[in-house]
Amino acid sequence: MTEYIFSDRIAGLKPSAVREILKSTSDPNVVSLAAGNPAPEAFPKEELKTIATKIFNEEPITALQYGITEGYAPLIELLKEYLKKRYNMGTENDELIITSGATQIMDLLTKVLCNEGDVVACENPSFIGSLNCFRSYNCKLLGIDIEEDGINVEQFEEKIKDCKVKFLYTIPNFQNPSGVTLSVEKRQKVYELAKKYDFLVLEDNPYGDLRVEGEDLPTIKSLDTEGRVIYAGTFSKLIAPGIRVGYVLAPKALISKMTVGKQTEDVHTPMFNQLLVYHFMKDYDIDEHINKMSQIYKKKRDLMLSLIDAHLGDKVTYVKPEGGMFVWCKLCNDIDMLTFCKEAVNRKVAVVPGTAFLTDENEKTNYIRLNFSTPTDDDMKKGIKILGDIANGR
Ligand SMILES: Cc1ncc(COP(=O)(O)O)c(C=O)c1O
Missing domain, CATH: 3.40.640.10 (Type I PLP-dependent aspartate aminotransferase-like (Major domain))
Incomplete structure (x- = not known):
C-alpha cells in the first residue's frame, strides 16, 4: 500500500484526547459530560422554520x-x-x-x-x-x-x-x-x-x-x-x-x-x-431570545453546581462560572486525574481530562472539564452521582 508522507504542518498534530473520549459518547448508554454543544432546547427551531420558508418563497436565488x-x-x-x-x-x-x-x-x-x-x-x-x-x-x-x-x-x-x-x-x-x-x-x-x-x-x-x-x-x-x-x-x-x-x-x-x-x-x-x-x-x-437562553442555561448551571457540591463536595474545587457551558473542576491531590477519567468511561460517563486543553499537553494537571449545557437533567444527575462514587472509592 502507498505510504503517505504528511506535511510538517499536520504531522505533529496528535489525535486529541477529547476526540478519543468523545468516541465513547456515540454509545447511547454513555452519559456525556464531555461535549461543548449548546442546549438542544435553546435552539429557535420554530423561528428558523418560518424564516426558511420565507427565504424559499421570497428570495430563493439569493439563497442558492x-x-x-x-x-x-x-x-x-x-x-x-x-x-x-x-x-x-x-x-x-x-x-x-x-x-x-x-x-x-x-x-x-x-x-x-x-x-x-x-x-x-x-x-x-x-x-x-x-x-x-x-x-x-x-x-x-x-x-x-x-x-x-x-x-x-x-x-x-x-x-x-x-x-x-x-x-x-x-x-x-x-x-x-x-x-x-x-x-x-x-x-x-x-x-x-x-x-x-x-x-x-x-x-x-x-x-x-x-x-x-x-x-x-x-x-x-x-x-x-x-x-x-x-x-x-x-x-x-x-x-x-x-x-x-x-x-x-x-x-x-x-x-x-x-x-x-x-x-x-x-x-x-x-x-x-x-x-x-x-x-x-x-x-x-434578540434580547428576548438571549433572556430565554439565559433562563435555560441558569437552570442547567445551578443543577450541575448543586450536584457537584452534593456528590463531589470535598473532592473537587472550582470557580463558579457566571455563564457559558463548563465547570472546570480540580480534583483533590489523592485522585489521579487520568485514572479517574478512564474509570468514568468504564462506568459509562464521559468527562474531558484537563490535559487536553493545555498549551503543553505533557504538562501535569488534576483538572477535568464538565459540560452542563448538553446533558438532560436526568443524565446530569446520573453522571455526577457516578463521578462521586468513583471519587469516594465506591
Ligand atoms: C472558545 C471557542 N471558540 C470558538 C469555538 C468554535 O466556534 P464556531 O462553532 O463558531 O466555529 C468554540 C466552540 O466550542 C469555542 O469554545
Missing part, C-alpha cells in the same frame, strides 16, 4: 446563488450596527466580514499573520480547537496561567519581556474550559500590554451571550484605539452551531487579507445560512 466572499451585505451592515449598539465597538478603521464559524477566524488570522515559529500567547488552559489551529501553522504556543479573574497579567508581562509575541489569543467571557471571566481591570491591562510590547489581541467571544448572572463587561475591542484587536463572533451559541455562521470585526488592512485567505478556503459562507441569521436578527427580538 454564489455570493461575495465578504458575506451578505445586509447582514454585515446589521451586525456592525448591532455591535456598535451593544458593545460600542467598531471604528472608521474597522471592517467586518462573515465567516464559517469562529473557527475559520482563528485559521484566517493565523494564516495571514504567522510564519513558522511565530509565537502565539494563549491562556493555559484554552480551547483545544484554537490551540490545534495555531499548532497546524507551526506556531509556538506561549501558555499563560489563568486565575479566578482571567489570565495572570504579571506572569504574562514577565514572559513577553524577552519573547516577541505575534498575538494573544483570549476568550474573555466564561472561558473554555475554565469558565472564568476576564475582569475589567485585566481587560485594560491586556490592552496596555499589547501597546507596550506591540502585539495584537484575538478576542474570541463565543459565550458572551450565555451570561446567567452579573453584568456584561466591556469588550477588549471596545478599548481599541490603535487597530490592535481582532474580535471573533459566532452564531454557534446564539442560534445554532450547525449553520456555521460567524463574523470578524477587525482593522481594514487585516480584513482585506483575511478575505483573500477565505476565498481559497470556501469562497463564502453558505448564503442560505447567512440569510437565516439575517432574518432572525431582523425579524425577532
Whole structure:
C-alpha cells in the first residue's frame, strides 16, 4: 500500500484526547459530560422554520446563488450596527466580514499573520480547537496561567519581556474550559500590554451571550484605539452551531487579507445560512431570545453546581462560572486525574481530562472539564452521582 508522507504542518498534530473520549459518547448508554454543544432546547427551531420558508418563497436565488466572499451585505451592515449598539465597538478603521464559524477566524488570522515559529500567547488552559489551529501553522504556543479573574497579567508581562509575541489569543467571557471571566481591570491591562510590547489581541467571544448572572463587561475591542484587536463572533451559541455562521470585526488592512485567505478556503459562507441569521436578527427580538437562553442555561448551571457540591463536595474545587457551558473542576491531590477519567468511561460517563486543553499537553494537571449545557437533567444527575462514587472509592 502507498505510504503517505504528511506535511510538517499536520504531522505533529496528535489525535486529541477529547476526540478519543468523545468516541465513547456515540454509545447511547454513555452519559456525556464531555461535549461543548449548546442546549438542544435553546435552539429557535420554530423561528428558523418560518424564516426558511420565507427565504424559499421570497428570495430563493439569493439563497442558492454564489455570493461575495465578504458575506451578505445586509447582514454585515446589521451586525456592525448591532455591535456598535451593544458593545460600542467598531471604528472608521474597522471592517467586518462573515465567516464559517469562529473557527475559520482563528485559521484566517493565523494564516495571514504567522510564519513558522511565530509565537502565539494563549491562556493555559484554552480551547483545544484554537490551540490545534495555531499548532497546524507551526506556531509556538506561549501558555499563560489563568486565575479566578482571567489570565495572570504579571506572569504574562514577565514572559513577553524577552519573547516577541505575534498575538494573544483570549476568550474573555466564561472561558473554555475554565469558565472564568476576564475582569475589567485585566481587560485594560491586556490592552496596555499589547501597546507596550506591540502585539495584537484575538478576542474570541463565543459565550458572551450565555451570561446567567452579573453584568456584561466591556469588550477588549471596545478599548481599541490603535487597530490592535481582532474580535471573533459566532452564531454557534446564539442560534445554532450547525449553520456555521460567524463574523470578524477587525482593522481594514487585516480584513482585506483575511478575505483573500477565505476565498481559497470556501469562497463564502453558505448564503442560505447567512440569510437565516439575517432574518432572525431582523425579524425577532434578540434580547428576548438571549433572556430565554439565559433562563435555560441558569437552570442547567445551578443543577450541575448543586450536584457537584452534593456528590463531589470535598473532592473537587472550582470557580463558579457566571455563564457559558463548563465547570472546570480540580480534583483533590489523592485522585489521579487520568485514572479517574478512564474509570468514568468504564462506568459509562464521559468527562474531558484537563490535559487536553493545555498549551503543553505533557504538562501535569488534576483538572477535568464538565459540560452542563448538553446533558438532560436526568443524565446530569446520573453522571455526577457516578463521578462521586468513583471519587469516594465506591
Ligand atoms: C472558545 C471557542 N471558540 C470558538 C469555538 C468554535 O466556534 P464556531 O462553532 O463558531 O466555529 C468554540 C466552540 O466550542 C469555542 O469554545
